[in-house]
Amino acid sequence: MYADRIKHLPPYLFAAIDKAKAEARAKGVDVIDLSVGDPDLPTPPHIVEALNRAAKNPQNHQYPSYEGKLSFRTAVADWYREIFGVKLLPETEVLTLIGSKEGIAHAPLAFLNPGDLALVPDPAYPVYRTSVSFAGGTSHIMPLLRENRFLPDLSAIDPAVARRAKLMFLDYPNNPTGASADREFFKELVDFAREYDILVLHDNPYSEVYYDGQRSVSILEIEGARDVAVEFHSVSKTYNMTGWRLGAVVGNPEIVAGIGKIKSNIDSGTFGAVQDAGIAALQSPPSVVQDIRRIYQKRIDMLYPSLVDLGMVLEKPRATLYLWAYVGASSIDYAKRLLDQTGIVATPGVGFGQYGEGYIRFSITQPTERIKAAVERLQKMRT
Numbered sequence: 143m144y145a146d147r148i149k150h151l152p153p154y155l156f157a158a159i160d161k162a163k164a165e166a167r168a169k170g171v172d173v174i175d176l177s178v179g180d181p182d183l184p185t186p187p188h189i190v191e192a193l194n195r196a197a198k199n200p201q202n203h204q205y206p207s208y209e210g211k212l213s214f215r216t217a218v219a220d221w222y223r224e225i226f227g228v229k230l231l232p233e234t235e236v237l238t239l240i241g242s243k244e245g246i247a248h249a250p251l252a253f254l255n256p257g258d259l260a261l262v263p264d265p266a267y268p269v270y271r272t273s274v275s276f277a278g279g280t281s282h283i284m285p286l287l288r289e290n291r292f293l294p295d296l297s298a299i300d301p302a303v304a305r306r307a308k309l310m311f312l313d314y315p316n317n318p319t320g321a322s323a324d325r326e327f328f329k330e331l332v333d334f335a336r337e338y339d340i341l342v343l344h345d346n347p348y349s350e351v352y353y354d355g356q357r358s359v360s361i362l363e364i365e366g367a368r369d370v371a372v373e374f375h376s377v378s379k380t381y382n383m384t385g386w387r388l389g390a391v392v393g394n395p396e397i398v399a400g401i402g403k404i405k406s407n408i409d410s411g412t413f414g415a416v417q418d419a420g421i422a423a424l425q426s427p428p429s430v431v432q433d434i435r436r437i438y439q440k441r442i443d444m445l446y447p448s449l450v451d452l453g454m455v456l457e458k459p460r461a462t463l464y465l466w467a468y469v470g471a472s473s474i475d476y477a478k479r480l481l482d483q484t485g486i487v488a489t490p491g492v493g494f495g496q497y498g499e500g501y502i503r504f505s506i507t508q509p510t511e512r513i514k515a516a517v518e519r520l521q522k523m524r525t
């Protein structure tokens with residue numbers, strides 16, 4: 143019945159964990175779920191109110207425009223200028239997305255012919271690989287290793303492979319490793335992409351979820367990046383709006399236009415009222431995001447030392463919602479043992495690719511008191 147493209151999808155490894163979680167709950171275990179990348183905090187009220195108002199505007203009741211409201215795209219451009227010092231033309235360098243996942247999933251259709259090569263990191267957000275495969279392309283894996291601070295080693299890519307590659311997916315601050323990339327890395331990346339004529343699709347949903355005052359970088363801050371790169375961004379993680387489905391792709395106008403062409407043949411844009419609310423989000427006073435960041439910082443500061451005490455090997459992340467801990471064992475077995483002994487659910491690293499084996503991803507998307515309870519259980523596990 144099914145087409146090869148879905149028959150050949152990798153097995154959904156998280157299904158096993160979901161089942162174990164459900165079984166533990168059925169047995170009455172008080173499960174603390176640190177496996178999801180979905181903020182527990184609600185969307186700030188001024189954004190919800192903006193949606194309420196915008197939902198009443200009949201102009202928002204008709205088909206939205208394919209490329210998104212100019213007012214929303216202008217708000218994205220203003221936000222990029224304010225946060226990163228990057229200037230964007232809202233008309234041609236910003237495209238509204240139904241969440242960044244939608245744009246990521248559709249992008250390879252615009253650039254890959256069957257058999258074309260894409261450079262994809264591992265471990266990684268699974269959408270990069272499946273979207274390449276849906277477009278008929280082939281993924282060439284770039285391992286993200288601890289000894290390289292979870293950055294791809296561009297010099298290790300065979301020049302013959304680099305010449306064949308049409309595009310590259312990357313995301314820093316990184317899910318699942320929690321690693322960040324500095325300007326030096328992005329410079330090297332832009333040089334590499336220009337040398338080999340590779341389109342860089344940089345996914346940056348965690349840029350505002352940073353700690354200890356260590357701001358994140360946009361690839362578009364790098365000179366020459368606009369010749370080869372776009373960046374996917376989203377209100378999901380910054381403003382606790384994962385359910386709203388609103389994002390944007392920005393940067394190189396030809397890449398933006400290519401993604402727009404695919405989209406205009408598949409969807410009919412994002413609900414106008416959601417875009418209006420997105421404007422309210424992007425124009426929030428800085429205190430809104432600072433408050434969210436402060437909550438996450440507290441949770442990271444609590445959970446990080448307890449994992450180190452347990453003998454796990456990990457860096458304190460500069461950004462993201464994740465702690466990526468090396469446990470030196472089968473990640474699925476370890477996750478099961480963790481659930482059995484503590485009632486804590488965390489994600490086995492192998493679910494993000496073969497180079498995630500041996501690691502466990504802990505997410506801080508539970509209320510702070512639940513994180514505290516998790517820390518207490520982890521301390522008991524040790525003794």
Ligand SMILES: *Cc1c(COP(=O)(O)O)cnc(C)c1O
Pocket residue numbers: 179240241242243244267313317345347375376377378379384387388389
């Ligand atoms: C959460 C996440 C996204 C998806 O964000 P949406 O805008 O909600 O679709 C994209 N990439 C990575 C790496 C993520 O973790």
